[in-house]
Amino acid sequence: MAYTPATEELIRALQGLPGIGSRSAARMALHLLERDTESAQWLNNALAEALNKVHRCPSCxxxxxxxECDICQDSERDASSLCVVVNDADRAAIEMSKQFQGHYFVLHGVLSPIEGVGPEQLAIFDLIDKLKNNDVSEVIFVLDDQMESEATVFYITEQLKAIDVRCSRVTLMHLKNGNLDQAESRHLVSALTNRQEITLEQE
Ligand SMILES: [Zn+2]
Incomplete structure (x- = not known):
């Protein structure tokens, strides 16, 4: 073993983060333990506090x-329009564009049978119930163009055939991390304005 058991465990934990390989994980762990224990303590406290306080809004x-989140509590927002996004970073990016005044539903992933992500994990049945029981007239899907995203939109719209709701689709490649640059932000604005309606074949 190259490092102590606790160091190895920290490296494994860091390696579980998106975009972090084994070498980066080892570099980060050693940096925190060798040179920057103050930041390590800060990280420790911030993570514990966030895990303790942050949870998913039961509604969206x-x-x-x-x-309940700020958006669901805000009576000024348009409850007839619902935007479906993959994660909270995408929702934050759309909020920053100030182009959408409706409500959201955050899937926290896309359908992926290989990774064991099915409709239950994405709460798709909760979404369907929400649409059945509320006065939503339009659902806007804002997802990227990857195969899993397309399959997720298709799966959900298939379930919506029996519900009287208009569905439209915005495809965005760079909607990540909530840090849109000016060009991406402009693209988001025009994509939302020129969204494509999805035609549902009624049963
Ligand atoms: Zn909410």
């Missing part, structure tokens, strides 16, 4: 520290 699955 946005991450929040309140019983």
């Amino acid at each position: 699955r946005t991450l929040t520290e309140q019983v």
